[in-house]
Amino acid sequence: MDRLINNIGVIGAGIMGIGIVQIAIQSNRQVYLYDAQQDAAKKAYDKLNTTLSRLVEKNKISQTDLEQSLANLHIVENIQELHICDLVIEAIIEKLDIKQSLMKQLEAIVRPECILASNTSSLSITEIAAQCQQPDRVVGYHFFNPVPLMKVVEVIQGLHTNTKIIDQLSELARKMGHRPVRTKDTPGFIINHAGRAYGTEALKILSENVASVTEIDLILKKSLGFKMGPFELLDLTGLDVSHPVMLSIYNQYYQEPRYRPNVLTQQMLIGKKLGRKTGEGFYKYIDQAKQEIAIIPKYSAHRHDLKTVWLSTEFDDDHKKLSTYLTQKGIQINLNAQPNNEDLILIANYGDDATHSAQRLGVNPEQVVCIDMLGNFEQCRTLMPSLLTQPKMIEAALDLFNQPNSETIVIEESLGFVSQRVLAMVVNLACDMAQQKIAIVEDINAAVKLGLGYPFGPIEWGDVIGKEKILKVLERISSISHDPRYRPSPWLQRRCKLNLSLNYQR
Template identity: 35%
Template sequence: MTQATETPSQALPPSAPVLVIGAGAMGRGIAQVAATAGHPVTLYDLDAAQLDAAKAAIERDLASGVAKGKIPAKAAEATQARLTYTQDFRETAPLAALVIEAIVENLEVKKTLFRDLEALVAPHTILASNTSSLSITAIAAPLTHPERVVGMHFFNPATHMKLVEVVSGLQTDPAVAETVQATARAWGKIAVRAKSTPGFIVNRVARPFYGEALRLLLEQTSDTATIDAILRDAGNFRMGPFELMDLIGHDVNAAVTRSVWEAYGYDPRFQPSLIQEELVRAGHLGRKSGRGFYDYREGAHNPAPQEAEPHPLADPNASLIGDHPALDAMATRLHNGGVAVKRATVPSEPCIETHGVRIVLTDGRPATLRALAEQNPSLAVLDWVRDWKSATRIAVAFAATTPDAARAQAIALLQAAGLRAAVIADTAGLVFARTQAMLANEAADAVHQGVASAEEIDLAMRYGTNYPEGPLAWAERVGVIQVTQLLRHLHQFTGDPRYRVSPYLQLRAAEAALNRAPRHLG
């Protein structure tokens, strides 16, 4: 057994030298994190100008931390003193306990670098790649000792984002991965373990956040500003998907989607969007080019989210039927809005009945098909929200047969409850429910395929993407039975295999159904 496989499952001591290859935004951020944790760090780049820019950026960031009172001046000085910048790593590499590569996302270039490093480093040195999507197994394959190679995927900016994905390739020694995970935690990071599969955790599980928004736009459900607002105000996401894609850059976002799609054998779940590809062809890459889904050029005016004009209540009475947390919250909100509320907690599908319209929560079916199935031509379907007590906006769709007066009453009722009603086209699953269910479904499939545990996937999505809660925790909270039903209706209506329900989610729903079923002994 090599020394690399005998690496103890504990964090590298602060005295252990670290070599970071690549002085771009990621590399310099990783170098700063390691140096802040007490390690002597060498930052390498072949380009002297890049090294100078990295040094200046680190000094600015540390100075800013001092000015804001976040970093003691002496600590900032000590961090800078631990950093060395070089255009030649041949003397430094043999001393390093950990080498972290943060260069161009090109498999052949990375393989060549790691072959060169293996000839220089000590037998115990761990070789880590900051790749966001390339196979750790493939990077390590040409090496004599592939067991020492591991993924250490930081998120940008590395100095502020808490997550690190520790990725094991087929031949990675578990002790090496454990050491890297412990080291990342010692650096103040949330470190999660994952297998080397396309997209690892975050770049795979996050695809539906973009993909469903792009599908909703393609289906002419609503416009970008409205979809973004719904997901911010009803889903508590920090940014809507279109503004986030503009921030990331459509060339980058589309490339990651295409990479995951191709790696998974062109699975429809990850199919790239023609809308986004058109933006890339036009050079509308988002903020960095001045135009994307939104216009960032000086003097540009972007449309506001659509919402219904104020409607007067034709009838200030409403009956809330069934037992559901949404009804509990809505009862309070409606009462505070001057509506006389009558509760009936009888066994029933949760609904609100008022002045000739029945208002129900989406179960994945379009409102018109649901109205037909239930023989109720006057139907309004509400989107889900993350928190019924605090949500400020909600999507609503109407069956084609719903009379205008009934539509107006439903909108007025939502407005009385303090909700801005976004009326969207009649579509399957609406906006937040459809997006969040697909995030949960993809997370469930990652668990099913052994990429990572449910707990680590939820951690990764909270700290790698700043989601308000993990998608699997959300599914358990709102009910895996309801989430599974919504996905099945989406699949049935669209016929699109992207909406097939993960086996893991199906089993969790079956377990939940058995646990709540009456038990008969005999």
Template identity: 35%
Template structure:
């Protein structure tokens, strides 16, 4: 079904940050927009604020003055909800309360024409539940924008049990016409993004709880090795721990306490203390005016490494070898089990086992495990873990080799999967389960995670790049190490490995 043309009147209910942003997006796309809020004067104030923000863009040379005037001219406050009766699409962005939203939709159903689409910007409520009891539930759909709506590209188009496929497609096409990147998803808890993103926070929180490294070190690894824009602790401080913890609890409860979504006691303690992040001045980091952000831990080395021996392939870390060669280090290559010998050290990419366990099982002395990096040719920091019997001299040789490649080394406690590897494996696993349950296609799931939360790569495409057997092995080893259902591999991942296929074949 085609997008609504620009002659279609768009109504937005709720003049908070999300409603105002959505109204601006629709007006910028050429639609006449009516903005309504129950609070007297709120809609008019919101439009005036849009005008001021657009004025800043004009002053910065990012927007033409006439375009600003045209956009603002298309925005009008509505004095009453009855003034929205001739709308073609109504998008509500009011309080996240099921009964309040239901009441609004019931009222709109009596006001608007039968072909008017009723959309909810809800981030967590069931579209099926919102439409239940309505005379025409087929026209109710989710249209979940991300904040700030004029900037963020993603729109999750959410179909409830009764949503007509043509309605969902019309909204999808309309969002695309508005310059957004829409994805289709079913009305399941968390939709795509708020479900699939849970491991990003959860694995860093667990690593911190287990004393693997400091929050600053773990954040630095996610940025400098994983290529994420922010680490989990920086990001939750920005979001607000009350908000992030509440979403995790909501998803956990909605999935009947599935341990994959278990909330963190570390984060709960911050919430209980009122340490909510930036907005309270204290979270994992202090935001006081005179506070300095703590530095990530970094190893130094005194050794000089001129050569190393590669036995087999390092798998997803093979790109590191070209960087080592470019640094002038001689690499002797021969057949083997996939390790790099650096002086006395044996270096291998993490496979989800602890270094102490792998040293014992594989018979390696002086074992040093490498964490995953998104791109070993560009990574500026890599996490390492050692078996207890690894000598300081052997570790020093590995650190020296990485330093010669301009890579910083951060030592983690000997935890399964280190930091980036376990996080990416768990993100891919949750994305695989979402695809298995028809929450979204692999393509839409990857697009949602890139456009909605700025991941450097979709988790399913990333798993394809690492190699699905390696991801499955990591998860199997994590599950064995912890003995928890939290790390159970997705059936779809197991199937793909058995078939010898990929998520994006």
């Protein structure tokens, strides 16, 4: 098992197989490409030649690099020719029985020390290896599309996988220019598992009519810095892909409430509103271009003779930021224990809605407007009135917070706004993954940043935002809604109580 990996077999000349071949030949490995379909491997050679030629044109590689890389690629017409390999990676159809059959076939061809790797994105490595005579040499090696650009690979240890193989493939990944992340053989591994929180919570918020598709996408991009809103992302991936993954993870974890899918995507799947590929999903598309949906505000910002604001905050940084902002706007802050009848009651709350905030503070809900301070206050301000808030108070708050080059959005009452709910679920789920030792914290953070494009790793994000804020959001939503999906992770709770970084692991 300690042999150097120089000869790599790749089975499957589809988009993933070609991507794996490219990074392997560019790292000067000898690669033997096989595909059961006649001429598929030869066509892959031509595609790689075209891809590498474009890199030469862009001065990314030299002509010599191109020639050397292609010289490293060997097209084989008979699977028996893979007997020379130190490692064979299968990148074939995602069907368990076919992968199991292939692994058994390979055992009769390759040497006993040859590593057998699967590029599966969703199947259990332990199950793929179950019928093998040497299950200890079967491993997961999950790349992401497009392989040359997505610089991360999950190295998945099945129940029987030899740990030395994990070390070897991690080192190989680095030589091929990719960041290896080690993970246990669990549903979704790291990236598909950690990614469950973003879309599922956004769908729940939408189903509660808290905000529109456009508003939710806008808030999460502007406030938290996601590159794509959850509904843009679902449309890009396609619900024919996304919904079955949601359902699969939910069922593989025996209906764990954290992963609960939503009836909205099931209905859209039935109705063929799959996203870009069908011209309509959460948005409409013309020639693959998204058609924007205008936000129709329920309230307008009107000038009011607002002179005083009664301010309630739960964290010092929020108080300082809002106090400074109000003072600069010429607004006096009422420092009395209780507000006056004409005050705008501005509450920077976490986890509860305007109704519960008003009750908690013992103030008149007709004057209450809540504001979310969790995300980027300069880019996006989310306001939440109660069911009884006077329109003049909402309009006054809009006038107060409307600024050029920033978004101000009024949502319906929600436990935890939009950003708070989504980010709390993202952080909490990752904390649970660390608690279960699916992967180490460093690998969870790296995998999510590289694989999902989040601005921070999910566990480090909790420290950046403030772990106490995340915990408060979850505790309040959980206690009010009694929905177990929001229960705080023990990892999060202990580190808050001990005032440790969420990244602390031992």
